[in-house]
Amino acid sequence: MLKIYKNLKGYIPHICVILVLIFAQVLTDLYLPTLMSDIVNTGIMKEDVNYILHMGGLMIGVAGIGIVCAVVAVMIGSRVAIGLGGILRSKIFRHVEKFSLHEFDKFGSSTLITRTTNDIIQIQTVTILIINMMLRAPLTAIGGIILAYREDKSLTIIFAIALPVLIAVIAIIMSRAMPLFKQVQKKLDKINLVLRENLTGIRVIRAFNRIGHENARFDEANQDLTRTYITVNRIMAFLMPVLMLALNVMQLSIIWFGSVRVDAGSMNIGALAAFIQYAALILINFIMLAMMFIFIPRAQAASERISEVLETAPEILDPAEPKHADGEQGYVEFRNVCFSYQGAERPALSGVSFSAKPGETTAIIGGTGSGKSTLVNLIPRFYDVDEGQVLVDGVDVREQSQKELRAKIGFVPQKAILFTGTITANLRYGKKDATDEEITHASEIAQASGFVGEMREGYDTVLAEGGLNLSGGQKQRLSIARALVRRPEIYVFDDSFSALDFKTDARLRAALKKETGDATVLIVAQRVGTVMGADRIIVLDDGKVAGIGTHEEMMKTCEVYREIVSSQLSEEELA
Template structure:
């Protein structure tokens, strides 16, 4: 957790102020029992009302000063903790944004959400407590012992026995509880994972009547977390009575031995009252420390998880010496590329070599798992190759800045992703300064204008989270419009026509042909009808290129392509 506190530099003045204010508040609290002792001995015992009022006024002033210090310290410590949370959330978000897909695959979405929300809240809560309790508790304990010793040395032996006993109970119970606190965040991850899968996969769950199965999964994860909390609360349930028992026995012992010393004339009543208050301050400071022992292990586990996200260096970063690339070309070339996913036994791609030029349409076709999507994910550098190189305009993508590389590309992913907001905002997402005319034109080319105009609010229609209020084909057309509006040099369509009917598919490809005449176009498709007219068709099979050429050439030279075609087209269509 100390590593995270390096981000508190902007709040150094606040922290120094809190330390000073807490110190002053603690001094005020320690001074009050001494004043009470004076009132009892010199005021009440002597019947001196003036002295009582005078010292009572000083007590009120000291108490007011202590309260003011406490309020301001609480305000500043809260601002500091919330500020730290803001900084950490920004750090986590920015770091996750810089991750390659390898890092996303490693962590998973559920745990990244938990680390950015719940884990940071744990650190915030403990930061407030550290600034308030962990500073004041030791000062109160040490100061209380000194002040109690000044009131009566012999009676301090009661505290010499009570404080170590209380410390032992706290340490034993904290040791029992730490494993449960550390595992709590992992169990919250599990609940988030199950809940997220349930919400995003609701249609599939209901379609397959798996409601009861999902309820059982959630109940298992929920019960696991609940059992963990119960174990922690059992420890807490034992801790608080144990501590209160020690504190009450200590109070009785102080009153017992104190009254004996008063009878013997070795101690006065005011000193006994002050000693009792100091003893309570010492024991309550130990109680505050016990709460810290409970909270810190969980926050420590959360801090380790936050640090893990921040400290991982993304696998894909810009080179120190970035090479500039000529504008307005878009030539793509693969040179003997081999790529493997982390932990995979076999490469996903092996020995891939081809080129795609501006003004040409290059199509990639193949069976499921043949490496089509993997291949095109290497162009915008979502992953880095293991061997060989991917070149854009003659420059290895690893030698370009990611921003410049991706500015050249209009990418339409296999799974159409829309963001909450209007249709206009979703299409304009492809180009920050896109005007109304550009947005409407892109929608028209993407064959989206008709269904948009039939919506009640047209381009101002709100898209729900995940685009659940539009169909799959409508999502694809909006995704295509988003790529078109930026007018890139390279278009990548990853199976982006699969949800369209043949008529819409044909109209869309005809409209696209005019728009992307001077651009490099790479299309991944399952349907032969989508790729037949391409200038170059690349046939993928088990991560390798099984054939390359036009439709006519491949029909005579590539067995894999002929199998794909014959499985989709009738003999009449083939003829």
């Protein structure tokens, strides 16, 4: 957890103020038994009412100062803890934004969400406790023992016997609870994963009538978490009764042996009253520490998980001295590219070489799993190649800054992703200063202006999460319009026409050809009709290039392409 608390550097003045306030509160707590002893010995034993009232007023004043110090310390401590949570959330979010897709694959979105929310809340909670209890409790306990020793040395032996036993009990319980708290965090990840999949896949679940199956999955994860929580709480349940038993036994022992010493004249009644109060202070603060230890194991597990994310170095980094492209704008070239996913038995791409020039449309086609999407994901450097080079404007993408590289690319992913907000805000996502005319023009090219115009709010229509209030084809057209608004050097359409009907597809491609005449266009497609008019068709088969050429050339020279065409078009259409 010390790594996490290094983020509190900006709150050092606040922590110093808290230390002063806590020290003042401890002094007031320790001074009150001394005042009580004076009241008993001087006021009550001598029946001096004025002295009792005077010292009683002083006790109220001292207690009031302690209360004020405690309240202010808690307020400042809460602000520090909440501030730490904000810093950690911001750090995790910004760090995760730098991750390559490999790191996302390694962690998974569900655990990243849990670590950014639940884990940080655990740290915030324990930070408040540490600030307000971990500092105060030891100071009060040590001060109480010293002052109790001053009152009566013989009775202090009771503390020497009881406190080591309590510390041993706490250590044993914590050693059993710590591993289980780590399991709790992992099982929360599982709950989050099942819930997230259920919410995002609710249409599929209902369509396949798998609600019962999903309920069973959730119940299994929920019961697993519940069983672990019950086990942990059973262990922790021993802590408080043991501490309360120790408190009562200690106080009973003090009264027993103290009364013997008072009867023998070795100790006065005021000293015994003060000693009992010091014992109560010591035990109460041990209970406070024990309560903290209930939270510390979870916070420790949470801090390790957060540190794991923050200490994971992104694989894809900008070079120390980025090169600026001085070649032909929009020129894309693959040189003997090989790429494998982590843990894969064989490469996703092997020996891929081709070039795509400005003013031309390059289409990529192949069977499912042939590596089409993988190939275009290498252009904006979502992944780095294992061998070979991917060049944009004549410079290896690994030698360019990611920001500069991606500013040249208008990327339309296979799955259309839209964000909560208005249609206008979504279309301006790649170009903040886009005018209304540019947005309207891009929508017309993408064949989206028709359905947008039919909406009551038009371009001010608010989209639901993920664009759930739109059809698949509408989302794809808005995704295409978003790329067009940017007017980049390179357009990458990763199977972005799959949800469109043939008529809309044909109109959109015809409009695109006029709009993107000077740019480099790469189209990944499953339908032959989408790629037939391309200047260059690249056929992928099992991660390798099976052929490159025009439609007519591929029909003559590429068996794989002919098989794809014959599976989609009739002899009349081919003729």
